[in-house]
Amino acid sequence: MVEPKFRIVEAIYPGMTQLDFTAPHTVFSRIPGAETIVASEPGGEIVSDGGLTFAGTTRMADIDGCDLLFFPGGFAATEVACDAAFMAQAKRLGGGAKYLTSVCTGSIILAATGLIKGRRAACHWAWRDMLSLFGVIPDPSRVSRDGDVITGGGVTAGMDFALVVAAELAGEAFAQGLQLGLEYAPAPPFNAGRPETAPPEVLARVRANMEAIMPARLAQAKAAAAAF
């Protein structure tokens, strides 16, 4: 078990993909002895994808430090990486944390802190290569572990990632109990979850949709990398 008051800060922002955050939160909030703080740069209400609004987030500037810092991803991740106010708090909190963690494009935010230069990190398959702009080594693993840097791939990798973190903090048997309680025995109705397994026409359509938004996102990532 972790010591009392092991503090986990989940740093969320408008336009995040809420499942990147909510699946790990389900696990983190059940770790005995852990204090889980849902934080944002301005504090208060944060609107995520699909119109979900999370109320009562803590202002990042009001948190004096944490043991584990976590960034979920979202289409807005590269915007966040360019947001000086958010990134100043991210660097401050991350600088004192034992564990630096992220899921999906949250790894771009983590990379943009400069705190994981030269380390490996997982990321969403369509965005993964952007990590190299920040001197971070893109890792195609579902969950990547490089010392105290623990990161997950796209969106739903957050559950696999969070169970790895739970095992690290509270032991494997505890993590397995959580898995049983959450009945995490996945059975996807299709085998289309990775570019390597998706039907070619499905991959082509998803890639085409991505191409419409990617140039602007890549430009933001480059701007964030230049500033850092």
Place this chain on the structure above:
Amino acid sequence: MVEPKFRIVEAIYPGMTQLDFTAPHTVFSRIPGAETIVASEPGGEIVSDGGLTFAGTTRMADIDGCDLLFFPGGFAATEVACDAAFMAQAKRLGGGAKYLTSVCTGSIILAATGLIKGRRAACHWAWRDMLSLFGVIPDPSRVSRDGDVITGGGVTAGMDFALVVAAELAGEAFAQGLQLGLEYAPAPPFNAGRPETAPPEVLARVRANMEAIMPARLAQAKAAAAAF
């Protein structure tokens, strides 16, 4: 593709397991032509497990009808099944819906509407047998389909369930594109997600924890069944 304004109502409540709701919401909110309404009996803010607060929910009484009604689960499900105000709205909305759906112990709420008597439904493994109190046939499947009644097992079954619903409403290729976008190629770090696969000592511990709360929950389910 579904017709414009196909309306999905997600009926949430205090004490729900937010992942039961947030994973399906991720999928439902991306279905083109679907309008997704996050609803609750009182409207406004709803606090779920792990202290997450969802703001701006719509009052169920203010919704004139829907095409698909969805109930997430949670430890509070049997309380909700005894809540006359919630259940009156659940029956009204469910009575006019084409699809009746739920995940985890949300199936107990759905069963308590009386609208799926004689039908099969999935539920969390530890709670599944309670369905028979309401004349519903417990189905151990990860995702259960009995006509227009589509239900999922415990918590994380919500993602598998939601992809089945997405395929029904928008076609298999569309659902596969969502799966790829969400990188849903699960790789649990342990194989402890079902009673049949969990290490015996893990199962024993989780069962012991459940036994502490189950008598009160079973009494609530019986009271709900008696009232119905």
